[in-house]
Amino acid sequence: MSRGYEEERLGAVLRILRPAPQGWIEAAQELPGARRALDDLVARAESDLEFRAAVLADLEVALEQAGVEPDRRAISWLEERLGLPPQSV
Amino acid sequence: MSRLSTLTDAELVERCRAEDAEAWNELVERFARYVYAVTIRGFRLGEQDAEDAFQEVFTRVYTNLDKLRDEAALRPWIAQLTRRVCLDSIARSGREQPTGDAESEEGRDVIAEIDEAMAVRDAMTTLPEVCQEILDRFFARDQSYRTIASELDIPSGTIASRIARCLVKLRDELEGRNAGRPESG
Numbered sequence: 001m002s003r004g005y006e007e008e009r010l011g012a013v014l015r016i017l018r019p020a021p022q023g024w025i026e027a028a029q030e031l032p033g034a035r036r037a038l039d040d041l042v043a044r045a046e047s048d049l050e051f052r053a054a055v056l057a058d059l060e061v062a063l064e065q066a067g068v069e070p071d072r073r074a075i076s077w078l079e080e081r082l083g084l085p086p087q088s089v
Numbered sequence: 090m091s092r093l094s095t096l097t098d099a100e101l102v103e104r105c106r107a108e109d110a111e112a113w114n115e116l117v118e119r120f121a122r123y124v125y126a127v128t129i130r131g132f133r134l135g136e137q138d139a140e141d142a143f144q145e146v147f148t149r150v151y152t153n154l155d156k157l158r159d160e161a162a163l164r165p166w167i168a169q170l171t172r173r174v175c176l177d178s179i180a181r182s183g184r185e186q187p188t189g190d191a192e193s194e195e196g197r198d199v200i201a202e203i204d205e206a207m208a209v210r211d212a213m214t215t216l217p218e219v220c221q222e223i224l225d226r227f228f229a230r231d232q233s234y235r236t237i238a239s240e241l242d243i244p245s246g247t248i249a250s251r252i253a254r255c256l257v258k259l260r261d262e263l264e265g266r267n268a269g270r271p272e273s274g
Contacts, residue, residue: 005263007256014213014228016206020125024140028117028147032110035151073144 027069034068041066042081055082091115094214099160106154117147120164122210122229124171126203132175138182145174168204212262219243220255227252 005013041062045052055062059078063070079085093101093115101119104112124146128139149170157166213221222241226232227248238245 005260007253007260010209010256010259010263011228013202013206013209014224016130016202017122017126017210018229020121020143021140024125024143025117025121027144028121029114031144031147031151032108032113073141 030069034074037066037068038063038074038077038081041068041078045082052082056084091118094119097161098163102154102157102160102163105151113151116150116163120150120167123203123207124167126206127168127171127200128175131172131200131203132179134175134178138178142171142174142178145178146171149174164207172200209259209263212266213259215262216255216258220251220258223248223251224255224259 041055045055055078059075060070063074063078068074091111091114093104093112096104096112096115098119101112101116105116121143124143125139128134128142132142134142146167150167157163213224216224219241223237223243226237226240227234232240234245234248237243237248243251
């Protein structure tokens, strides 16, 4: 940065970085936990055919039971991990 | 301010790699505004696409953190990831890139402004906490003098002068940093 800073310009620069929506931040912060829960769920589905069938029967319920919010992103993750074709939303 | 907000980017990366949940929360907090600004202002993604891109950036950061060779290069790495994710989003949507998109000259100026704003926020972290709060609430959160005064328990009549003093401190900090930097070009 080679330009000098007048107070007015500093104010304008500070306005550029507005807070992201809190829900977005919280969802991103929950990623590691969700990822671990999903890994466990997929590992169990790979070793237990009955459990896999239950998961495939209702992905949303499976996610909820694993403690993961069954939003579009989580469902798409799970489909990918289970090798399912993505559903059109 | 989080307990970990004084950690360097490299220290933060190290802690995240050790699966420190608090460090991951701090990493997201530290870069959330940047990623948000690039998606919304830089690439002008719609709300839904911007949210998807935002989550995708942090998913890739989390997944690939072990592959980052230089821990201190976290910021440019996230900048590059964000740019790539936004371009992928535009390609998927089949949207043409209008003037003002990040790939255009005007768009590059917007990204440069966002990078500059990150540098200013970085300098802001050296100010007293009350200054950081007042400047952020007034400029980035659009809070009124009355709200700032009530939430920080400060007399309302002193807010304007505090803002002015904090801006001077911030300017001095930035000029001090620039003075120690070689002239470019």
